[in-house]
Amino acid sequence: KQEVTQIPAALSVPEGENLVLNCSFTDSAIYNLQWFRQDPGKGLTSLLLIQSSQREQTSGRLNASLDKSSGRSTLYIAASQPGDSATYLCAVRPAAGNKLTFGGGTRVLVKP
C-alpha cells in the first residue's frame, strides 16, 4: 500500500527566503505526482503535475523535482512572500489504477 509522507508538518520562514518542501512515497511505481496548495477553509488548488517520466516541472517561482527511484519529490518556492502562506500537499497516482494517495501536508507561514 502506497504511503505518502510530508515532513515537516509545519514550517515558518522570513519573507524572501527560499522554501523547500518535501514529499516521500514508499512505492516508486507511480504514474504522476501532483502538488497542491490549500488556504484555510478553502479547497485544493493544483500547482504542478509531474509525470513519472519527468525530472522536474516549473511554473513561475515554483519548481518541483521528482526522483522516482528514491521515492522523493521536492517543491521549491523561490523568494517566498507572505501570500505563499498556506498548506502544501502532494499526491501520488499509482502506475496501475487512478486513485491518488495524499500526504498529510506541510503548513507554511511566511513572516513579513
Next chain:
Amino acid sequence: NAGVTQTPKFQVLKTGQSMTLQCAQDMNHNSMYWYRQDPGMGLRLIYYSASEGTTDKGEVPNGYNVSRLNKREFSLRLESAAPSQTSVYFCASRRLANTGELFFGEGSRLTVL
C-alpha cells in the same frame, strides 16, 4: 470560470438525519471524486466515478452513497448521519480517469451532532 461547485458550504445535522451533497463541474470532465478531509487523517477517497454511468468505492465508502446524475453532476448522500461523518467534504474532477490534473471544489463543512 466556475470550475467545481459544491453545495451546501455548511450544514449541521442531527444523528440519524439524511442529506445530499451536490457537486457540479463545468469543465466537461469525465471523472469525478468525493473526498473527506479530517485532521490527522488527511484526504481520503470516499467514492469516485471514472466516467458517466459508473461509480466505484474508494477507501472509506461505508455510510455513503453516490449518484452520477449526468456528466456534470455527482452527488454524495448520507442516509443516516453519524457523528463520525463530521468532516469537510471535497468534490473533485479530472478530464480523464487516468491522466491530467485533479481540480477541487471549495468544500462542504458538515457537522453531525
